[in-house]
Amino acid sequence: MDIPLALPTISDEMVSEVERVLRNEFFLRGETVAAFEESFAEYVGTDEAVAVSSGTDALHLSLEALGVGPGDAVVTTPATFISTANAIVATGAEPVFVDVDLDTYTIDTEQLETVVDRRDDVAAILPVHLYGYPVDIDAVRSVAGDVPVLSDACQAHGATLRGERVGSIADVATFSFYPSKNMTVAGDGGMVTTDDPNVADMVRSLRDVGRGEGNYEHPRIGYTARMDTMNAAVGKGQLRHLDDWNERRRDVATAYTDGLDGIGDLVLPPDPGEDRESAWYLYVVRTADRDALQSHLEAAGVETGIHYSTPVHLHPPYRDRGFEPGAFPEAERWAEEVLSLPMHPQLTDQEVEYVVESVRGFFA
Template sequence: MKVPMLDLSEQYQELKSEVLAALDEVMSSSRFILGDHVKKLETDVATYSNVKHGIGCGNGSDAIHIALQAAGVGPGDEVITTPFTFFATGGAVARAGAKPVYVDIDPVTFNIDPSKIEAAITPNTKAIIPVHLYGQMADMDPIVEIAKKHNLVIVEDAAQAIGAKYKGKSVGELGTAATYSFFPTKNLGAYGDGGMIVTNDDELAEKMSVIRVHGSKPKYYHHVLGYNSRLDELQAAVLNVKFPHLDKWSTLRREKAETYTRLLNEALGEKVVTPVEVEGNYHVFHQYTIRVPQRDELQKYLNEQGVQTMVYYPLPLHVQPVFKDLGYKEGDFPESEKAANEAISLPMFPELKQEQQEYVVSKIVEFFKK
């Protein structure tokens, strides 16, 4: 049996007629940039996030950068975030001219450890970026409290967490702004790049809308240095077809996660650390990530057995070559480094079949027997 990490073909077949009709509508209208499809998606995603504004942009990386720039983050500022995340989180901080300041993660959730944030605050700290990794929101209450105490901006990196909740609150409700990615592999994925920022802040929303179009308002009159980062109509049309299915897909992901956890715990017990959904959280399982000390050997074995897996992420940001000038070294963030050596994500998508999951788990069991 071959089990892919992700298979979007069944989803496409289910939605094919709607998708093609939506794309034809855009092609026939000949309006490809910031049209009605983008406006609809912005409105719907903002409403879904329980906030007032959605600002579509080119991708999830730009979404973070635009949110930081609109919030006034720039040269000389520091932004606290986690080193155990995709490069875009730290990269957006650096592109804004600010300095990424890393703090370690909670080993249970893989998310930023709020108890370590305050010690990293300096007079130059301007913002905090909690990353809602793998589909579960970070512990936001203490982060919000720290931000209020020190007058800091919170930009939630929710690239992997659309639909997740924390104590009944949606992504975007607790921070100054939140950012989504619509990369094709995401829970709500386009057929190319795309992103969005959501916020309740009227002034911030206006600034972000201007920044994404070269900083111009009205057209050809530039008051800030923006850049070209717009969500196009074709991607928005695809996302509008997919969006009504998101909650159903999240439910299916949660069911797949429950199956994995049951099968793994029954067969292997403590040999494998399965994901934990923290009480009060609603985890949307963008990834189903386990921890095993023999991660690399397990990945090699599963690949030989036809099971595709991924490692998110093998090298934390504080030891990435591009950030060497920040002065961090191996050993500075032991939990992040341990996670980078142990975490492995198993196949996860709404259409994943139980027999495929049973096959994956049987091969993990085989590995441990060997």
Template sequence: MIPFLDLKAQYASIKDEVDAAALRVLASTQYVLGEEVAAFENEFATYCGARHAIAVNTGTSALHLALLAAGIGPGDEVITVPFTFVASVSAVCYTGARPVFVDIEPRTLTMDPSRLEAAITPRTKAIMPVHLYGQMADMAPIMEIAQRHGIPVIEDACQAHGAQYRGERAGSIGLAGCFSFYPGKNLGACGEGGLVVTNDDATAKAIRMLRDWGQEQRYHHTLKGFNYRMDGIQGAILRVKLRHLEGWTEARRANARRYTSLLRDVETVTSPTEALDRRHVYHIYAVRSADRDGLKQNLDAAGIATGLHYPIPVHLQKAHADLGHREGDFPVSEQAAREVLSLPLYPEMTSDQVATVVDAIAQATMVKPPRAALRVG
């Protein structure tokens, strides 16, 4: 059996550090926010090349508060993509704004800048590209269009810890960047967690208040806020894991290169594309197949766990039927949703495990497995 990811292996590799960090918080009794969370905020801001980082309880909360801090509210429109996890759109809805979709590029599966300007209306108050699967959207044209129209950009970087676009880190380009630390993410908490980075002082101040009941100081509620605070133990554990993130990222990238090299011999499967001006951190390694469901069934039977990210684009979800979309409105997203299949990928994955997955794919698609090449690298 090859798991989709192996959190037990990750924990085993850093058990002493993680245990010590958790015990340190228990001894301090700073269970909510506190010194460990503040230290993590500073360290993650430095990692991203941003001035501020504000830790919250989930990535969804990070998106929600970043939008609120940008002034988004009822009657406004926020442009994003339909091929994403539903939380991207839910956060827009939480503000009372209306999500407006533009389709994705077929190669990177991120926002297609050529379709963006046509979606802008007088009600457009934010643009939210999604850095999907660990690869950043094409930010230069997105930022140029946004700046020309005076519209802030909120980066959904929930899957893109450490990704880069022309040398700049995910989250550092727009007004704010939002991250999730759900356990399966490249940088995952032992529970839930999220964070916003920004270079804007006013945005940072607003988000800090909004996450903690809108307080500017204790019991002085300047804004109508929320209880979106990060737990102290999560902050301490994330500090430990952040020190390992770059090593884990390079291990992910190495396994992704192995997959891509070996899958060239499998004509019925297409590997993901890493754009030349970007650093893909491979939160997900999603191949494409015209017979995705058949391939998944065959891999399941071979004891290889896979994932579907995402089989139904948001504009076709029943929960968002009120937006009035129908099949055919965003054909690139819809085709991707029919074809993508996420393969096992994690830092601790061995070359032999990658080889086994590729063998199984080759056998499932009736292509002779390139076994001689599998042990190289």
């Protein structure tokens, strides 16, 4: 057996579409970029979607479009991929961390409330739908007051909370199309979704060198952060399969949960319950014996991953900002214990069973 952790699907139809746009459209700003944005907005349920060059750029440009800058604080969790915090730093604002709630892998809303009440410089709250599990944005909003909520949905394409897609329930949301995600653009890419036309227009300008109405009008400093037309062509094709692929991910998650419940000290991912649908970007278990389990699975031909081995506040650039071990104990425990099992729609039932048996074998 040789079972990969993640595996993107590229069909012949997607390849043909890339060839068509390559021969017929401008490499940048082609009609297919607008068409992908339109279909993504429709899928998520927002008025606007703006395609950019990565999930990190989606976060950075959204924060700037919300007016975040030097002197501001943005509250997020240290239990995320480092880009979430890097995007805050890129605006000149300071990240303020709130520990993770290990029952949901999302920001601890009680601690969030304390931080928001205590500080008067919070310009945005940035919860993360980690592993595809939807954050209760309504609970975040209830403590946010007037502070805008930007949700990092970079791992949550298709996840829903109370019937609504996660990209539509915060003020602004961001997605990544990095190749391992639930859908990709066959390269780097990202999307910003929002109902606020001012935020969308500002992101459109910021991604395009700060351009205004005219071609060489630049009312602001911007970036080169557009999505290439060929990437949009792949994304448009991928989006058509997203729901089917996510359904397969759900089936795999159910099979893992049924097969792994109650063994050793293994902690399984939170059950999304009735009112949420996880996008199951990753199926992440926790155990005190994480490294030994990972070696055991590697020897059995099962690729696993650690998302992530260091909480953001303990990476050097954040330590340099004064964060120290012990500051966020739950996130630190999370980083020591998490292990991601293979998760992608091409997994066969036989492969899933093999993964289950291999994990059980370790604890036997």
